[in-house]
Amino acid sequence: MKNPRFLKVFTPVTVMCLFFLLAIIPAGLLLPPEWGRENGPIENAQVLIIILTCIAAVTASRCDVGSTATKQLMGYSVPILIIIALRELSWGRVFYPNGTDGFLPLKALWYGKYVYPIIGITLLFILAIMVFKRLYKEIVHWAKNGRFPIVEVVILVVSLIAADFAEHRSHSILGNRQTxxxxxxxxxxxFSLLSLYVNLGFNKVFQPNHRDNVPNGEQASNIRLL
Structure with a gap:
């Protein structure tokens, strides 16, 4: 029988993902609305989790799990994760308050004009590496033959859609708690992205090159993460 492409695996990080998802509504109703502002506790926690994801990616790129191409993909994803973290920090604007409970605009900062060109060059460099080393073939190979943790995938997609809805279409419902x-x-x-990196980077069960190494009945029980 064909092995399943999506596995229900409950690792410690998976359980934390579920906890975060279930806690959103009570937390959104109980926490102070100002916690959702720029440079607030929630946004700073996001940056911390992205940094942990970078550490997971670097560690995964150096461990013995997965093919050489997979480990290279993990490593080359780190600059993209750093860009995401910088975006959450408003490209460093949070370190330049304007004195009126806000931050200076990017164009007013000494490095502001360099931000987007540097990001563009970085992304082009990564794209060139992907083409030159043919790492895109590994992505296709993963899409065709890899396994994925279904819980994290669902939480990531649901959270992405819900965040977009909260940002653009929920003011009349959530009021000052929208942000x-x-x-x-x-x-x-x-957090679900971090969990994906942990599962895909450190667990042989999810590697395309290890698809037949673990019997069906032992897939979940043989997982040891964190």
Whole structure:
């Protein structure tokens, strides 16, 4: 019988993802609305989780799990994760308050004009590496033959859609808690991304090159993460 492509695996990080998802509504109703502002506790927690994801990616790129191409993909994803973290920090604007409970615009900062060109060059460099080393073939191979943790995938997609809804279509429903709910959903989304990196980077069960190494009945029980 063909092995399943999506596995229900409950690792410690998976359980934390579920906890974050279930806690969003009570947290959104109980926490102060200002916690959802720029440079607030929720946004800073997002940055911390992205940094942990970077550490997971670097570690996975150096461990013995997965093919050489998979480990290279993990490593080359780190600059993209750093860009995501910088975006959450408003490209560093949060370190330049304007004195009126806000932050200076990017164009007013000494490095502001360099931000987008550097991001563009970085992304082009990664794209060139992907083409030159043919790493895109590994992505296709993963899409065709890899396994994926279904819980994290569902939480990531649901959180992404919910965060977009909270940001653009929920003001009449959530009022001054709109931004808080948006940031809470983004926090859950980033935690599910961290969990994906842990599962895909450190667990042989999810590697395309190890598809037949674990019997069906032992797939979940043989998982040891964190």
């Amino acid at each position: 808080l709910f948006e940031e809470l959903f983004e926090l859950t989304m980033y």
